[in-house]
Amino acid sequence: MEHAEAEARLLDAAEALFYERGIQAVGMDQVRAASGVSLKRLYGIFPSKSELVRACLERRDRRWRERLAAFVDGSGADGEARVLAVYDWLYAWFTEPDFRGCAFVNSFGELGAVDAGVAAAVRAHKAAFGAYLAALVADAGAPREMVGPLVLLAEGAMTTAAISGSPEAARQARAGAARLLAVA
Known part of the structure:
Protein backbone atom coordinates (compact mmCIF):
# COMPACT_ATOMS: atom_id res chain seq x y z
CA MET A 1 0.00 0.00 0.00
CA GLU A 2 1.48 3.32 -1.02
CA HIS A 3 1.77 6.31 1.32
CA ALA A 4 -1.12 8.31 -0.17
CA GLU A 5 -3.51 5.35 0.04
CA ALA A 6 -2.51 4.57 3.63
CA GLU A 7 -2.91 8.23 4.60
CA ALA A 8 -6.36 8.42 2.98
CA ARG A 9 -7.49 5.23 4.72
CA LEU A 10 -6.25 6.52 8.07
CA LEU A 11 -7.96 9.88 7.61
CA ASP A 12 -11.21 8.24 6.49
CA ALA A 13 -11.25 5.93 9.50
CA ALA A 14 -10.16 8.54 12.02
CA GLU A 15 -12.59 11.17 10.80
CA ALA A 16 -15.53 8.77 10.95
CA LEU A 17 -14.59 7.47 14.39
CA PHE A 18 -13.81 10.89 15.88
CA TYR A 19 -17.06 12.37 14.56
CA GLU A 20 -19.20 9.44 15.70
CA ARG A 21 -17.63 8.74 19.10
CA GLY A 22 -15.53 11.77 20.03
CA ILE A 23 -11.80 12.28 19.78
CA GLN A 24 -10.89 11.33 23.32
CA ALA A 25 -13.00 8.16 23.20
CA VAL A 26 -11.09 6.81 20.18
CA GLY A 27 -7.63 5.34 20.53
CA MET A 28 -5.01 5.03 17.84
CA ASP A 29 -5.43 1.24 17.84
CA GLN A 30 -9.10 1.69 16.91
CA VAL A 31 -8.05 3.92 14.01
CA ARG A 32 -5.53 1.29 12.96
CA ALA A 33 -8.13 -1.47 13.07
CA ALA A 34 -10.76 0.51 11.17
CA SER A 35 -8.27 1.61 8.50
CA GLY A 36 -6.47 -1.70 8.00
CA VAL A 37 -3.16 0.15 8.21
CA SER A 38 -0.48 -1.19 10.55
CA LEU A 39 0.21 0.70 13.77
CA LYS A 40 3.82 1.22 12.66
CA ARG A 41 2.64 2.77 9.39
CA LEU A 42 0.05 4.88 11.23
CA TYR A 43 2.71 6.38 13.50
CA GLY A 44 5.03 6.79 10.52
CA ILE A 45 2.44 8.99 8.83
CA PHE A 46 0.98 10.64 11.93
CA PRO A 47 3.52 10.57 14.78
CA SER A 48 0.87 11.66 17.29
CA LYS A 49 -2.87 11.59 17.73
CA SER A 50 -2.81 15.38 17.78
CA GLU A 51 -1.30 15.45 14.28
CA LEU A 52 -3.93 12.98 13.07
CA VAL A 53 -6.74 15.12 14.54
CA ARG A 54 -5.36 18.27 12.88
CA ALA A 55 -5.03 16.50 9.53
CA CYS A 56 -8.63 15.27 9.83
CA LEU A 57 -9.84 18.79 10.62
Whole structure:
Protein backbone atom coordinates (compact mmCIF):
# COMPACT_ATOMS: atom_id res chain seq x y z
CA MET A 1 0.00 0.00 0.00
CA GLU A 2 1.48 3.32 -1.02
CA HIS A 3 1.77 6.31 1.32
CA ALA A 4 -1.12 8.31 -0.17
CA GLU A 5 -3.51 5.35 0.04
CA ALA A 6 -2.51 4.57 3.63
CA GLU A 7 -2.91 8.23 4.60
CA ALA A 8 -6.36 8.42 2.98
CA ARG A 9 -7.49 5.23 4.72
CA LEU A 10 -6.25 6.52 8.07
CA LEU A 11 -7.96 9.88 7.61
CA ASP A 12 -11.21 8.24 6.49
CA ALA A 13 -11.25 5.93 9.50
CA ALA A 14 -10.16 8.54 12.02
CA GLU A 15 -12.59 11.17 10.80
CA ALA A 16 -15.53 8.77 10.95
CA LEU A 17 -14.59 7.47 14.39
CA PHE A 18 -13.81 10.89 15.88
CA TYR A 19 -17.06 12.37 14.56
CA GLU A 20 -19.20 9.44 15.70
CA ARG A 21 -17.63 8.74 19.10
CA GLY A 22 -15.53 11.77 20.03
CA ILE A 23 -11.80 12.28 19.78
CA GLN A 24 -10.89 11.33 23.32
CA ALA A 25 -13.00 8.16 23.20
CA VAL A 26 -11.09 6.81 20.18
CA GLY A 27 -7.63 5.34 20.53
CA MET A 28 -5.01 5.03 17.84
CA ASP A 29 -5.43 1.24 17.84
CA GLN A 30 -9.10 1.69 16.91
CA VAL A 31 -8.05 3.92 14.01
CA ARG A 32 -5.53 1.29 12.96
CA ALA A 33 -8.13 -1.47 13.07
CA ALA A 34 -10.76 0.51 11.17
CA SER A 35 -8.27 1.61 8.50
CA GLY A 36 -6.47 -1.70 8.00
CA VAL A 37 -3.16 0.15 8.21
CA SER A 38 -0.48 -1.19 10.55
CA LEU A 39 0.21 0.70 13.77
CA LYS A 40 3.82 1.22 12.66
CA ARG A 41 2.64 2.77 9.39
CA LEU A 42 0.05 4.88 11.23
CA TYR A 43 2.71 6.38 13.50
CA GLY A 44 5.03 6.79 10.52
CA ILE A 45 2.44 8.99 8.83
CA PHE A 46 0.98 10.64 11.93
CA PRO A 47 3.52 10.57 14.78
CA SER A 48 0.87 11.66 17.29
CA LYS A 49 -2.87 11.59 17.73
CA SER A 50 -2.81 15.38 17.78
CA GLU A 51 -1.30 15.45 14.28
CA LEU A 52 -3.93 12.98 13.07
CA VAL A 53 -6.74 15.12 14.54
CA ARG A 54 -5.36 18.27 12.88
CA ALA A 55 -5.03 16.50 9.53
CA CYS A 56 -8.63 15.27 9.83
CA LEU A 57 -9.84 18.79 10.62
CA GLU A 58 -7.89 20.36 7.77
CA ARG A 59 -9.25 17.84 5.28
CA ARG A 60 -12.79 18.19 6.67
CA ASP A 61 -12.51 21.97 6.39
CA ARG A 62 -11.67 21.78 2.69
CA ARG A 63 -14.45 19.30 1.93
CA TRP A 64 -17.05 21.13 4.05
CA ARG A 65 -16.35 24.49 2.42
CA GLU A 66 -16.26 22.94 -1.07
CA ARG A 67 -19.65 21.29 -0.50
CA LEU A 68 -21.13 24.55 0.78
CA ALA A 69 -19.77 26.59 -2.14
CA ALA A 70 -20.92 24.00 -4.69
CA PHE A 71 -24.43 24.10 -3.21
CA VAL A 72 -24.59 27.89 -3.22
CA ASP A 73 -23.10 28.11 -6.73
CA GLY A 74 -25.45 25.42 -7.99
CA SER A 75 -28.53 27.03 -6.47
CA GLY A 76 -28.92 29.41 -9.39
CA ALA A 77 -29.48 32.18 -6.89
CA ASP A 78 -27.95 35.63 -6.96
CA GLY A 79 -27.57 38.50 -4.55
CA GLU A 80 -29.18 38.02 -1.17
CA ALA A 81 -30.60 34.66 -2.23
CA ARG A 82 -27.02 33.32 -2.33
CA VAL A 83 -26.61 34.32 1.32
CA LEU A 84 -29.87 32.57 2.19
CA ALA A 85 -28.75 29.47 0.25
CA VAL A 86 -26.14 28.96 2.98
CA TYR A 87 -28.95 28.24 5.42
CA ASP A 88 -30.65 25.94 2.91
CA TRP A 89 -27.41 23.97 2.70
CA LEU A 90 -27.23 23.84 6.49
CA TYR A 91 -30.73 22.36 6.54
CA ALA A 92 -29.69 19.67 4.06
CA TRP A 93 -26.56 18.92 6.11
CA PHE A 94 -28.55 18.71 9.35
CA THR A 95 -30.85 16.09 7.80
CA GLU A 96 -27.99 13.73 6.97
CA PRO A 97 -28.33 10.54 9.03
CA ASP A 98 -24.84 10.82 10.53
CA PHE A 99 -25.10 14.52 11.49
CA ARG A 100 -23.61 14.99 14.95
CA GLY A 101 -23.06 18.72 14.99
CA CYS A 102 -20.11 20.75 13.85
CA ALA A 103 -16.94 18.66 14.00
CA PHE A 104 -14.96 21.83 14.63
CA VAL A 105 -17.03 22.89 17.63
CA ASN A 106 -16.96 19.30 18.90
CA SER A 107 -13.17 19.16 18.53
CA PHE A 108 -12.70 22.52 20.19
CA GLY A 109 -14.89 21.41 23.09
CA GLU A 110 -12.78 18.31 23.59
CA LEU A 111 -9.28 19.61 22.92
CA GLY A 112 -9.28 23.36 22.30
CA ALA A 113 -7.99 24.22 25.74
CA VAL A 114 -5.17 21.67 25.68
CA ASP A 115 -4.10 21.41 22.04
CA ALA A 116 -3.05 24.64 20.36
CA GLY A 117 -2.91 22.96 16.95
CA VAL A 118 -6.51 21.79 17.16
CA ALA A 119 -7.60 25.22 18.40
CA ALA A 120 -5.78 26.84 15.46
CA ALA A 121 -7.41 24.48 12.94
CA VAL A 122 -10.84 25.22 14.37
CA ARG A 123 -10.24 28.97 14.34
CA ALA A 124 -9.00 28.80 10.75
CA HIS A 125 -12.15 26.94 9.68
CA LYS A 126 -14.44 29.40 11.42
CA ALA A 127 -12.52 32.36 9.95
CA ALA A 128 -12.77 30.86 6.45
CA PHE A 129 -16.52 30.34 6.86
CA GLY A 130 -16.87 33.96 8.03
CA ALA A 131 -14.85 35.16 5.05
CA TYR A 132 -17.05 33.14 2.70
CA LEU A 133 -20.19 34.69 4.16
CA ALA A 134 -18.56 38.13 4.01
CA ALA A 135 -17.92 37.64 0.28
CA LEU A 136 -21.54 36.62 -0.28
CA VAL A 137 -22.75 39.64 1.69
CA ALA A 138 -20.49 41.96 -0.32
CA ASP A 139 -21.65 40.43 -3.60
CA ALA A 140 -25.24 40.99 -2.49
CA GLY A 141 -24.50 44.66 -1.79
CA ALA A 142 -25.47 44.28 1.86
CA PRO A 143 -23.55 46.15 4.57
CA ARG A 144 -20.46 44.49 6.02
CA GLU A 145 -22.03 44.85 9.48
CA MET A 146 -24.40 42.03 8.52
CA VAL A 147 -21.63 39.42 8.44
CA GLY A 148 -21.25 38.92 12.20
CA PRO A 149 -24.97 38.39 12.88
CA LEU A 150 -25.30 36.10 9.84
CA VAL A 151 -22.37 33.99 11.03
CA LEU A 152 -23.87 33.80 14.51
CA LEU A 153 -27.20 32.66 13.07
CA ALA A 154 -25.42 29.86 11.17
CA GLU A 155 -23.26 28.84 14.13
CA GLY A 156 -26.24 28.89 16.46
CA ALA A 157 -28.20 26.74 14.03
CA MET A 158 -25.36 24.19 13.94
CA THR A 159 -25.27 23.89 17.71
CA THR A 160 -29.05 23.89 18.12
CA ALA A 161 -29.52 21.23 15.43
CA ALA A 162 -26.93 19.00 17.08
CA ILE A 163 -28.48 19.34 20.52
CA SER A 164 -32.12 19.16 19.46
CA GLY A 165 -31.69 16.52 16.78
CA SER A 166 -33.87 18.63 14.50
CA PRO A 167 -32.86 20.41 11.29
CA GLU A 168 -35.47 23.14 11.91
CA ALA A 169 -32.82 25.41 13.43
CA ALA A 170 -31.54 26.03 9.88
CA ARG A 171 -34.96 27.23 8.77
CA GLN A 172 -35.24 29.50 11.79
CA ALA A 173 -31.77 30.89 11.13
CA ARG A 174 -32.69 31.42 7.46
CA ALA A 175 -35.80 33.38 8.47
CA GLY A 176 -33.68 35.52 10.79
CA ALA A 177 -31.12 36.08 8.05
CA ALA A 178 -33.84 37.10 5.61
CA ARG A 179 -35.15 39.65 8.11
CA LEU A 180 -31.69 41.07 8.68
CA LEU A 181 -31.04 41.37 4.96
CA ALA A 182 -34.45 42.99 4.40
CA VAL A 183 -33.66 45.84 6.79
CA ALA A 184 -30.14 46.36 5.44
